Each structure stands twice: as structure tokens, then as C-alpha cells.
Amino acid sequence: MTLSRRSLIHSAAAVTTAALVTGGGTAHAATARRAAAATGSAVPADWMGALPDALSLLRMTIPGTHDSCCTDPANGTEWSHTQNWGIAEQLQRGIRFLDIRANGLQDHMGDSFGIYHAGFYQGITFDGVLTQCRDFLQQHPGETIVMRLKKEDGTNNDVGAGFKDVLNGYLDTKGWRPWFLLTDRAPTLGEARGRIVLIAQFDNDLPILQWPGGDNDFLSNQWFSLQDIYQGLSLPSRKTAKVTQQFDNATGDQNSALMYINFTSYAGGGWPKTNADAIMPGVQSYLNGRLSDTTHLGVVPMDFPDFHSDTLRTLIDWNWH
Template sequence: MHDAAATTLDATPNAALGALRAAPARALAADASYRTLGSASHPDWMQSLPDSTGLSALSIPGTHNSMSIHGGALTQTQESFGDSGATLARQLDAGIRMIDIRARVNGGNTFTIHHGAVYQNANFDDVLNVLRTFLAAHPGETVVMRLKQECTGEIGSCTDVSGQKSFPDIFDSYVSSLFWQPSVTRGAAAATPTLGAVRGKVVLAVLHGAYGSPIEHYGLTQFAQWGNGSSTYVQDNYSVPNVGAIATKRDQVRRHLDATSAGDPAKMYVNFGSGSSIFAQPQQVAGGAFGVQGVDPFLLIYLNEGHGLTRTGMVMLDFPGGGLIDKIISYN
């Protein structure tokens, strides 16, 4: 077990970030698609599914930058239900089953949770403790994790503490029986498992370095090419240069949904609904702004319409609403 020591910011955010913190934008109206995660309750939705079901066949609601609740309009991506893992615990209760964790190398060869320069009042031990507690209480479930080294040392990012072990060496020290072992075996990536093989466990999908490249052979074989942004099975066009470009992001999400449903049923597809820039904050991309429909309400409408979809894959969301979580789970 690691010491849960707090950390401070390592880089001075740029002027635009500072301005956004000083004068946060008005929160957009919450509805079934957006900012109402607390209305969803699906702590055991996987339990009734057959053990033989491939993880790839599932429709799974997920959160992008799952622990990011601090730092103002440019960095917050999720509703806050409290620090030290409390927000993650509420997401799991709501039915979220894929999480996106961003870690900084801290003193004592530990990980702390960051979004860019902003410490999120949580440490990797908090993440693991929440997952351990949840899966012990709900052993029919599994949680898929994407873990990324967050710090690049650039302006607006954080800087890892010097003199520590490498990111993968530190990760190895955290690995325990909580994880599905084939996914955290450093020298050999794993085939996509069935649900029965991973109940009660955390599945590592990919371990990403600071610039998005997969580290060694952790995770699942099919994600070996999951780099910074999109790849064969991943849509992560995260740059949305302005509010008008939210329409383009919606279309990218829609196209990947259609590709997921029509694609190889033995492969997992990951679809990020998130995006941001200085001129299009995460909340605006998710919920909409200035008359432009956001990704979250678009998704709920599109999924309700059907369009012949048979699965959604892993849908990674900012500020998801309870109705959107309900709908994704209903595809199972």
C-alpha cells in the first residue's frame, strides 16, 4: 500500500486557463443526457448476463478523465460527488464500467491523480480502494480501466517528481489480485476475455505513456495501436476548436457508433464523446452551447431512435446524464 500524500501544481497554467478559473461559465441546464449521473443506479447490471458473453459484445457506459472534478471550466469533466475517490464510487453505482485514470509520478514512487496541472484531490490508492470495495460488494461486475501517465512537463501540464522509478515500474508495485492478471502481465498482452473470466476484477485495457503511446505490452492485444487520439478501434478526436465544431464531433461519435455495431463482434470499440479547447470547454462539448447541440443530448436521441444498432461498445463521456447511462446499458 502506498502513502496517499497530496501534491501541488507543478506548472503554471496559461493565461486563458487562469481566466476561466476566475470567471467560470454558467453551468448548462441538466437533463436526462447531461449532468444527472446521480439519477442512475445500476450497481449490478452485469450480474444477469451469461458468463460466456464476450467483453467486446457489451455496451458499456464510461467516463473520460473519470476523476477530473477540480480546476475550473477548462479542466473539469465530471460531476463532483466528493474527493478521494467518492466521485468514482458514485459513477460505479450509476453503472459506469469503463474508467479513464490519469496519474502523475509523485514522491515515494506513488501515483497521484491529475488533469493536466491540476491535482484532483485523489491518489491512485483511492482509485484502487474504491474499485476493491465496489467489486467485493458486486462480484458479478467488472471494470475496464485505461491508465495514462498524465505529465508531460509542458506549460499547462504537470511534471513528474524526479528521482522516482519509471511509470511502468511504479504501476507494477500497485498490481494485485484486484486486476485480471493477463491484462497486467508486462511482457504479454491479453486476448479480449469473456465476462465470466473477469467478474470481480479490473481489466486494464491499455497503459499509456505521457504522449499517448502504449507502454510495453500491458492491456489487451487489440489496443496495441491505441496511441494519442483515434485508431482502428478507438475514436478519440479530442480537439474541438470552437463551439461550432461540436457538430463535427457529434458526427465522429455517430460514425464510430455505426462502425461499432457493424464491426467485428470479437473486438472492443471505444468511442469518446469528449472534446475540448480554450474556445469549447468540456461542458459545452458535452451539453451544448449557443444553440449548438452537445454530444450527450445528441447521443441519447440517436440511441433512442435505434438506427439498427446492436451494441454501442465503450462510450466514454463527460458529464453523462442518468438517462444516457440507462440507455447505453439497455443495449445489453
């Protein structure tokens, strides 16, 4: 049965508790698919569970957040306030890409990361982020989380070239390795269920997915095609044009070996919440005009998806043709 994009999450179909406690990711996914097929809907917390194991992450549309932990304007004013939902609620609402920006945490002897926006500590540690991700995946093993981990410069506790060593401490000393899928290729959904797919943006020689180098441009490497133009655009409509251009790029490259990433966030002219309000109607209008397309659009990180739940809903729905 083909599911309707428009109706996919408007009426929620609960996945049974028995499937959560007795089945692994594959069993959970099969249960979620049956529930979605029966009702034409899927709950946002389990939407990936209704998709087949063989589906590559490259062939999906994945909603995400930009500066995922920046939820409190007290941590750097409204200029660094990009989200209202915390990590746990983002995941429950269907967000599956997290933009995590870390550096050394004061008084932890180099063994822990804090989460930052430039020099502003956001009141949460990497330990806290991982705990919320783990708790979600334990309850929703059919899902996966794609995580960009960036070394945020400009902090007072810069670990420098030791960033990779601190991460290794998380993986091994602190025991987080089983929760990560560390791979240098885009996995299938079945391979990734119940785990965090890590993308590295820090100096390393690890055999994992690597974020493109550069800034404020259309960028690419062997893994990604990235649009993250956030400065130098005099009008919000010009950012909207960059977003829709990257959607068009993805649409024209459906068999690509690249994962398309398309940030809707924009730093110029106003606070993030103001810019999101200016940009997102044009993005939604573009999507509304292409609801019959049988395409995948890649990863779409946003500011304030709670204010733009129509776009979040549409992006999740896009995974059904």
C-alpha cells in the same frame, strides 16, 4: 425472457444480501439474472450481474467516463472539470469504464501515483482510486471495471520510464495484483467478474491490452478501434457526427476482434459541461432512433453522465435485446 431496454433500470430489483455474502461472482450473476428476468429490471450497481458469464466484453455496450477523477474545478478550473460524480458514485450508477491518468506523487519517493489532468493534481491518489474500485467489487462481485491507465504528461513529478516500475509496486509490494485481470485478449464477463481489466497507455512490455498510439483521430491497433477526436472541430455538431460515425462503425463490425471505444468528450469552444450539453442530445437522438437494433456499441466514455442520465440508462439497457 427478453428484457426491455427501456424498462431495464427504471424500476430497480434488489439483489439479495445473502447472494453477496455467500456466493462468488458466478453465484451473484445467476441471482442477478433471475431477479432481472423476474421483474424486467436491474439495479445500475449490478447490471452486469444479469448478463451471462460467456459473454465477451467485445460484445457489450459499456458506459464510461472521460477523465474520471476530474470532479473539482479548484483542481485546474472548469477547463479540467469533467465529472461531478466521484469514482464510487460512478460505479454505483452503472459506469464500468474508468479513464485514469496518473504520474508520480510528490514526496512519496517514487512509489505512488497521483491522478492528474495535464499538470493539475486532482486531489486523489491511485491508491484512493483502487480502494474505491475494490470496495465496489467486494460488494458487487458480478461486475467488472475496465480501466485505462494513462501516463499523464506535463506534471511536476514525472516518473518517466519508471512508470511501469511504480505500477509493479502497486501490484506486488502493495498487494493489488489479485484485483486486476492482466490479459492480452478481451476476456469474457465470467473471467472478468470481480476484477479490474487493465488497459495500458504507458511504455511497457507487459502482456496486457495496449491503448492505440496517436492522438485526436480515429485510431486502431490489434485490440481496439478508438474515436477520441477532441480538438479541431469548430462546432459541437461535428463531434456528435464523429460519435455517431463510430457507432455506425461498431454496428457494421459486430463480429470484430476489436473493442470499439467512442469518446463523447470534446475540448473545443467551451467548458466540458457546456460541450456535453451541446453534444449529448444528438447522441441520445441517434440512440433513440435505433432502440430496436440488436447490436453492441462498445465502450462509451462521457463527461457529466449525471447531467445526461437518459444516455447512461440507454447504454446500459442496450445490453438486452
